[in-house]
Amino acid sequence: MTDYILEANDLTKSFGGFVAVNGVNLRIKRGSIHAIIGPNGAGKTTMFNLLTKFITPTSGKIMFNGKDITNWKASEIATKGIVRSFQISAVFPHLTALENVRLSLQTRLGVSYHFWRSKALLSELDAEAVARLDQVGLKEYAHLRAVELPYGRKRALEIATTLGLEPELMLLDEPTQGMGTEDVGAVTGLIGRVREGRTIVMVEHNLGVVAELADTITVLARGEVLAEGPYEEVSRNPLVMEAYMGVSAEEVEA
Numbered sequence: 475m476t477d478y479i480l481e482a483n484d485l486t487k488s489f490g491g492f493v494a495v496n497g498v499n500l501r502i503k504r505g506s507i508h509a510i511i512g513p514n515g516a517g518k519t520t521m522f523n524l525l526t527k528f529i530t531p532t533s534g535k536i537m538f539n540g541k542d543i544t545n546w547k548a549s550e551i552a553t554k555g556i557v558r559s560f561q562i563s564a565v566f567p568h569l570t571a572l573e574n575v576r577l578s579l580q581t582r583l584g585v586s587y588h589f590w591r592s593k594a595l596l597s598e599l600d601a602e603a604v605a606r607l608d609q610v611g612l613k614e615y616a617h618l619r620a621v622e623l624p625y626g627r628k629r630a631l632e633i634a635t636t637l638g639l640e641p642e643l644m645l646l647d648e649p650t651q652g653m654g655t656e657d658v659g660a661v662t663g664l665i666g667r668v669r670e671g672r673t674i675v676m677v678e679h680n681l682g683v684v685a686e687l688a689d690t691i692t693v694l695a696r697g698e699v700l701a702e703g704p705y706e707e708v709s710r711n712p713l714v715m716e717a718y719m720g721v722s723a724e725e726v727e728a
């Protein structure tokens with residue numbers, strides 16, 4: 475098995491004449507947390523959508539565990555161990571936290587349509603769902619409907635439903651977006667806890683979160699890789715500072 479769970483080779487995506495991602499090479503090390511950052515319009519979301527197969531690349535290749543998955547469908551990858559966190563709206567608002575997690579477990583086990591046949595299976599699923607909720611600090615919220623949960627807890631629920639699918643590779647799209655300091659801390663801690671035994675790729679704007687969690691950071695700018703490395707290294711890179719602050723690399727160095 476290769477050291478890299480996911481690799482993008484010369485990945486390009488054009489929308490009409492506009493090149494949003496341009497010849498990007500990316501290697502995600504097994505067991506790591508890898509963050510993709512960059513200023514607005516850098517191509518992060520496009521890259522994320524390419525890696526999770528929501529959109530098809532114009533050219534280039536994506537390899538997962540050494541297998542070419544470039545032409546796989548989004549629906550196929552989930553059953554192969556790659557799970558993308560869903561937007562909050564995808565957590566069913568009127569189901570309870572427990573029911574939401576149970577649904578993800580049913581999806582994993584392929585029992586969506588006949589789960590009602592077995593009471594034993596249902597209680598087994600319930601026990602596992604409670605364990606997942608406990609893992610993300612939501613056990614005592616199990617019987618609240620998702621809509622009743624505060625924002626940060628909804629994100630935790632979203633992560634619990636993602637975990638329910640037992641992903642080998644978890645892709646998180648801005649996990650702390652729109653959160654207050656307290657929730658950011660809670661979700662950062664949570665990601666740190668659930669990383670055990672898996673690889674996490676995340677697009678994240680909050681550099682504090684990235685500094686705390688990421689082993690490797692890829693900085694995108696104008697659709698290309700500007701820098702890559704650990705936080706201490708990329709945060710001192712004048713090209714990165716320039717991209718973020720809009721001053722020239724020479725000015726930054728001066």
Ligand SMILES: Nc1ncnc2c1ncn2[C@@H]1O[C@H](COP(=O)(O)OP(=O)(O)OP(=O)(O)O)[C@@H](O)[C@H]1O
Pocket residue numbers: 489492493494512513514515516517518519520521
């Ligand atoms: N479907 C599309 N059609 C045309 N242009 C697109 C499309 N999707 C993205 N783009 C363009 O590609 C560029 C990169 O967009 P993308 O959303 O990937 O950037 P981003 O780094 O995620 O930005 P942000 O931080 O603002 O979310 C932008 O200029 C955007 O306008």
